[in-house]
Amino acid sequence: xxxxxxxxxxLGINESTVSRALNNHPHVHPSxxxxxxxxxxxxxxxxxTLARSLATNRSYVVGLVISNIANLFFAEVTQGIEQxxxxxxxxxxxxxxxxxxxxxxxxxxxxxxxxxxxxIFMSGRLPAxxxxxxxxxxxxxxxxxxxxASYGIPTVRINNRAEAARAVSxxxxxxxxxxxxxxxxxxxxxxxxxxxAGYKSALEDAGIPFDPCIxxxxxxxxxxxxxxxxxxxxxAPRPTxxxxxxxxxxxxxxxxxxxxxxxxxxxxxxxxxxxxxxARVVTPPLTTVAQPLRALGSTATEMLIRLMTGQGLRDxxxxxxxxxxxxxxxxxxxx
Amino acid sequence: xxxxxxxxxxLGINESTVSRALNNHPHVHPSxxxxxxxxxxxxxxxxxTLARSLATNRSYVVGLVISNIANLFFAEVTQGIEQxxxxxxxxxxxxxxxxxxxxxxxxxxxxxxxxxxxxIFMSGRLPAxxxxxxxxxxxxxxxxxxxxASYGIPTVRINNRAEAARAVSxxxxxxxxxxxxxxxxxxxxxxxxxxxAGYKSALEDAGIPFDPCIxxxxxxxxxxxxxxxxxxxxxAPRPTxxxxxxxxxxxxxxxxxxxxxxxxxxxxxxxxxxxxxxARVVTPPLTTVAQPLRALGSTATEMLIRLMTGQGLRDxxxxxxxxxxxxxxxxxxxx
DNA sequence: CTGTTAGCGCGTTCAA
DNA sequence: TTGAACGCGCTAACAG
Numbered sequence: 001x002x003x004x005x006x007x008x009x010x011l012g013i014n015e016s017t018v019s020r021a022l023n024n025h026p027h028v029h030p031s032x033x034x035x036x037x038x039x040x041x042x043x044x045x046x047x048x049t050l051a052r053s054l055a056t057n058r059s060y061v062v063g064l065v066i067s068n069i070a071n072l073f074f075a076e077v078t079q080g081i082e083q084x085x086x087x088x089x090x091x092x093x094x095x096x097x098x099x100x101x102x103x104x105x106x107x108x109x110x111x112x113x114x115x116x117x118x119x120i121f122m123s124g125r126l127p128a129x130x131x132x133x134x135x136x137x138x139x140x141x142x143x144x145x146x147x148x149a150s151y152g153i154p155t156v157r158i159n160n161r162a163e164a165a166r167a168v169s170x171x172x173x174x175x176x177x178x179x180x181x182x183x184x185x186x187x188x189x190x191x192x193x194x195x196x197a198g199y200k201s202a203l204e205d206a207g208i209p210f211d212p213c214i215x216x217x218x219x220x221x222x223x224x225x226x227x228x229x230x231x232x233x234x235x236a237p238r239p240t241x242x243x244x245x246x247x248x249x250x251x252x253x254x255x256x257x258x259x260x261x262x263x264x265x266x267x268x269x270x271x272x273x274x275x276x277x278x279a280r281v282v283t284p285p286l287t288t289v290a291q292p293l294r295a296l297g298s299t300a301t302e303m304l305i306r307l308m309t310g311q312g313l314r315d316x317x318x319x320x321x322x323x324x325x326x327x328x329x330x331x332x333x334x335x
Numbered sequence: 336x337x338x339x340x341x342x343x344x345x346l347g348i349n350e351s352t353v354s355r356a357l358n359n360h361p362h363v364h365p366s367x368x369x370x371x372x373x374x375x376x377x378x379x380x381x382x383x384t385l386a387r388s389l390a391t392n393r394s395y396v397v398g399l400v401i402s403n404i405a406n407l408f409f410a411e412v413t414q415g416i417e418q419x420x421x422x423x424x425x426x427x428x429x430x431x432x433x434x435x436x437x438x439x440x441x442x443x444x445x446x447x448x449x450x451x452x453x454x455i456f457m458s459g460r461l462p463a464x465x466x467x468x469x470x471x472x473x474x475x476x477x478x479x480x481x482x483x484a485s486y487g488i489p490t491v492r493i494n495n496r497a498e499a500a501r502a503v504s505x506x507x508x509x510x511x512x513x514x515x516x517x518x519x520x521x522x523x524x525x526x527x528x529x530x531x532a533g534y535k536s537a538l539e540d541a542g543i544p545f546d547p548c549i550x551x552x553x554x555x556x557x558x559x560x561x562x563x564x565x566x567x568x569x570x571a572p573r574p575t576x577x578x579x580x581x582x583x584x585x586x587x588x589x590x591x592x593x594x595x596x597x598x599x600x601x602x603x604x605x606x607x608x609x610x611x612x613x614a615r616v617v618t619p620p621l622t623t624v625a626q627p628l629r630a631l632g633s634t635a636t637e638m639l640i641r642l643m644t645g646q647g648l649r650d651x652x653x654x655x656x657x658x659x660x661x662x663x664x665x666x667x668x669x670x
Numbered sequence: 671c672t673g674t675t676a677g678c679g680c681g682t683t684c685a686a
Numbered sequence: 687t688t689g690a691a692c693g694c695g696c697t698a699a700c701a702g
Contacts, residue, residue, distance in 0.1 A: 047696085095417075278616045389695070
């Protein structure tokens with residue numbers, strides 16, 4: 001490895017002059033600067049970021065703690081994060097916790113040891129000891145899509161309640177008055193309860209009475225969507241539309257409908273939530289609430305950068321808007 | 336930040352003794368070791384990995400250069416990589432190149448500057464200057480799924496030719512004699528040409544003449560699959576089965592078939608390649624050649640670890656087996 | 671504008 | 687078994 005010392009010796013000047021020249025400090029003679037640059041090029045010099053970080057106490061690395069990179073949802077958010085980080089000179093250390101709480105803690109510790117300048121945390125719920133661990137790392141932390149705001153942790157998320165209501169209102173405007181709902185786990189404070197609440201409020205706004213018989217709980221898997229849909233079909237009167245709390249369950253519902261010979265969207269409209277790639281591949285393409293995945297990542301990263309660079313935050317909680325993507329499962333025209 | 340010096344002062348002993356105690360060196364008095372451990376705990380000491388790396392010249396970080404983390408294919412491989420890396424004490428720096436050759440070079444340089452111990456490279460083809468850049472970083476590099484072996488770069492990949500042949504043979508055994516092929520770009524030395532070659536060889540083995548009329552080139556997108564399929568339907572005699580070089584195009588083909596009122600698998604069998612999550616969501620679920628995605632990642636990481644730890648490599652090229660996953664698009668039973 | 675000195679936190683000699 | 691001293695590669699403070 002070739003160091004600043006080498007190029008200093010080569011040029012018969014001092015190491016710190018080399019440092020200044022390479023870092024574009026003011027007050028370096030143009031000719032010196034040029035000679036240094038030339039020598040660096042010639043000797044194939046590569047700065048040692050580790051040493052620099054040790055000296056400056058800034059690593060220009062951010063940690064990303066995530067529960068499952070193989071999930072399209074997280075993968076897209078990650079892309080938004082990496083892109084903004086890189087554009088600002090930061091590298092990203094990827095930590096996949098596989099929803100393991102012990103791993104979460106270990107990763108937070110590891111990242112702190114590695115002197116990261118900041119951390120983005122997007123791994124499941126926030127139990128008390130995880131909150132404690134987050135407070136324990138000295139660097140700024142931003143959480144995505146979780147209930148961090150209630151702990152005073154900077155957060156970016158979507159308004160699950162309002163977005164769910166928007167989707168249901170859309171169905172109502174289409175003329176549907178009997179709308180089944182396939183919920184996620186109701187103990188999920190993120191995508192479970194709030195989306196159910198949104199469903200209810202949209203009905204209420206339209207003066208449609210809430211009927212618990214056409215609300216079925218699933219667990220966000222395709223299989224649970226199929227089962228929930230089958231139960232919905234037994235309700236009397238039968239719903240004319242189904243809203244599911246995520247795409248997977250909506251797709252499961254469409255499969256169940258197909259098995260029962262019910263045609264989408266002619267006999268049943270279906271709407272999902274998330275807008276993963278699955279939604280446009282399934283037949284017919286699924287109408288769905290599109291989360292701004294990349295934006296979740298980039299916004300969180302921008303917040304983190306503000307914190308790391310000592311600029312304040314406007315709001316410790318940012319709520320992003322979604323978009324209803326209408327496809328042929330809901331009366332759209334399809335491809 | 337609290338350092339070894341702090342705990343040394345606290346205990347009235349020397350800093351290097353603390354270092355030895357913390358690193359479980361032999362020849363440290365048990366009582367000293369215990370006092371140090373206790374003080375470290377009490378003061379909430381956290382080792383500074385940067386400083387350690389600078390001193391030992393090993394960072395325990397690997398770089399991952401990838402072309403698109405939002406693609407399920409790469410995301411799953413990445414999960415395999417992260418998992419093995421973490422299990423061996425390595426962290427992963429994620430670099431998403433977005434297929435930008437300039438970014439590839441920049442990232443390789445960046446990683447070298449960060450003193451990573453090794454790099455896994457999985458970003459598109461290997462043009463000459465990228466090969467040069469790879470040779471230029473001093474740490475070991477392993478490539479995945481690319482033609483690195485011909486440059487002497489350690490590689491793990493699948494046998495695209497043989498796996499494609501396997502899928503086509505399966506169709507032949509099912510009784511199909513007229514099998515259309517939707518290829519990828521034929522200038523793609525990875526998934527383009529080899530898969531076409533596999534298609535041809537399977538036909539030849541079965542004594543079926545090759546007919547260029549029922550080979551249509553696509554570009555791995557769903558839309559191109561639709562167009563290619565439409566062209567295939569004009570061929571006379573019309574094929575009874577279609578093999579596509581990836582899932583996306585196979586799904587596009589299924590969409591085109593649906594538009595033409597052709598039922599899958601009754602009137603047409605369809606087989607894809609890759610086994611992304613899309614394959615089991617589409618209707619009917621797609622038969623496809625399943626690449627061992629996680630294994631690609633974990634195998635590459637294991638190779639890299641051998642290299643980083645100075646153990647040799649058995650083979651500089653490892654070829655993994657795929658598996659044909661039969662689903663209802665091809666005579667399976669469906670869900 | 672440049673050289674000198676000191677130090678970031680840790681590991682590793684070499685003596686004692 | 688422990689202490690003292692030095693070095694990893696780089697930045698920063700202070701002179702000059």
